[in-house]
Amino acid sequence: MKMCENSESPRSFGAARHGQSRGARARISARICCACIRARINGRARINARARISVRMSARALILAITLFLGVVLSGCAKGAEAPSETSLLLGFSQIGSESAWRIGNTRDIEEQAADFGVSLMLENANQKQENQIAAIRRFIAYKVDVIAFSPIVEEGWDNVLLEAKSAGIPVILVDRDISTQIEGLTTCLIGADFYKEGVMAGEYLIRKADSLSLEHVNIVEITGTENSTPMRQRQAGFMDAIAGDERMTVLESIDGDFIKSRGAECMRALLATYGDQIDVVYSHNDEMTLGALPEIEKAGFAPGKDMIIISIDGGQEAIDVLKEGRINCVVECTPKLGKKLMETALKLKEGEKVDTLIHPEEQVFSDEQDPSQIAPRGY
Numbered sequence: 001m002k003m004c005e006n007s008e009s010p011r012s013f014g015a016a017r018h019g020q021s022r023g024a025r026a027r028i029s030a031r032i033c034c035a036c037i038r039a040r041i042n043g044r045a046r047i048n049a050r051a052r053i054s055v056r057m058s059a060r061a062l063i064l065a066i067t068l069f070l071g072v073v074l075s076g077c078a079k080g081a082e083a084p085s086e087t088s089l090l091l092g093f094s095q096i097g098s099e100s101a102w103r104i105g106n107t108r109d110i111e112e113q114a115a116d117f118g119v120s121l122m123l124e125n126a127n128q129k130q131e132n133q134i135a136a137i138r139r140f141i142a143y144k145v146d147v148i149a150f151s152p153i154v155e156e157g158w159d160n161v162l163l164e165a166k167s168a169g170i171p172v173i174l175v176d177r178d179i180s181t182q183i184e185g186l187t188t189c190l191i192g193a194d195f196y197k198e199g200v201m202a203g204e205y206l207i208r209k210a211d212s213l214s215l216e217h218v219n220i221v222e223i224t225g226t227e228n229s230t231p232m233r234q235r236q237a238g239f240m241d242a243i244a245g246d247e248r249m250t251v252l253e254s255i256d257g258d259f260i261k262s263r264g265a266e267c268m269r270a271l272l273a274t275y276g277d278q279i280d281v282v283y284s285h286n287d288e289m290t291l292g293a294l295p296e297i298e299k300a301g302f303a304p305g306k307d308m309i310i311i312s313i314d315g316g317q318e319a320i321d322v323l324k325e326g327r328i329n330c331v332v333e334c335t336p337k338l339g340k341k342l343m344e345t346a347l348k349l350k351e352g353e354k355v356d357t358l359i360h361p362e363e364q365v366f367s368d369e370q371d372p373s374q375i376a377p378r379g380y
């Protein structure tokens with residue numbers, strides 16, 4: 001992975017926060033800028049000055065004062081039960097970027113869940129660069145957050161920064177994607193989809209579709225996600241394993257689309273130029289690349305969903321709408337709603353409790369085998 005020179009300064013917390021469009025009020029209140037964090041750290045060390053009050057009271061006045069005092073304390077307790085109390089957990093989260101509807105939905109969900117759980121969230125967007133993620137994790141360590149979470153853009157290259165987090169005694173949660181390392185105990189758990197299973201579900205759909213169309217030979221092109229990322233590796237492996245025993249299937253080419261719409265279009269143009277009408281199936285690792293590829297297929301004179309079988313992954317609203325139009329045949333769900341589990345897990349870690357090492361959400365397949373009008377709004 002290329003290294004980037006312009007790592008972000010701590011000011012970027014505030015800049016990102018103030019520059020962003022405002023969502024729900026609660027969401028904003030759960031975000032925390034660096035000035036607040038410094039104040040919080042200083043506040044921990046600050047010793048309260050003792051006020052000296054000398055008051056002379058008669059016995060009656062004393063009873064009145066005690067009654068008033070109890071009234072104030074009790075009403076304060078009652079209010080405290082409803083109003084969010086002082087934040088108990090400071091969570092640093094390094095997000096990969098904003099490359100897809102999935103990613104944007106994932107960020108929004110984490111912000112909303114942080115607000116609901118009363119968790120202070122330091123959120124950093126790495127704009128698709130691993131070195132920005134590493135710099136963000138170092139800032140979280142410097143700010144002494146309680147828990148660090150991050151979605152690693154690729155699997156390799158995290159050992160040093162995670163050893164630093166470990167020696168600072170800060171637990172690390174992997175969100176969405178996994179890492180690959182020889183060192184044990186760098187992270188506590190992974191909360192994310194079973195990408196291998198998603199690939200298997202895509203392959204199994206294709207076998208059923210080939211059966212229903214009585215196809216004798218099936219030529220596949222694969223547009224893959226970011227090279228060396230967990231979803232790229234496992235969505236490919238699951239799909240290939242699922243179709244391996246079916247002699248009708250031939251993979252013409254796998255091409256790197258980086259999970260990005262414009263790259264999906266570019267890849268599709270190149271594939272059409274090479275293989276033209278030999279292509280029976282496009283298997284694309286995410287909705288964004290699929291949505292980029294479809295107009296290219298149409299420009300080349302083919303009808304996606306009819307002349308070519310289109311299989312996508314994620315299940316965002318836009319892809320589901322296109323499935324309803326019949327231009328996509330199958331979308332394997334990958335839910336971005338990981339925020340609730342993340343908050344629950346982070347709170348447990350803060351309390352020193354044990355957590356599950358692997359948490360996979362339940363996922364399903366949307367396809368032309370069912371009535372697509374029954375699919376509920378997706379929310380991302």
Ligand code: GYE
Pocket residue numbers: 099100101102103176177193231259285286287288313314334
């Ligand atoms: O499929 C894609 C996103 O890691 C599951 O990353 C995630 C993938 C998702 O950009 O749209």
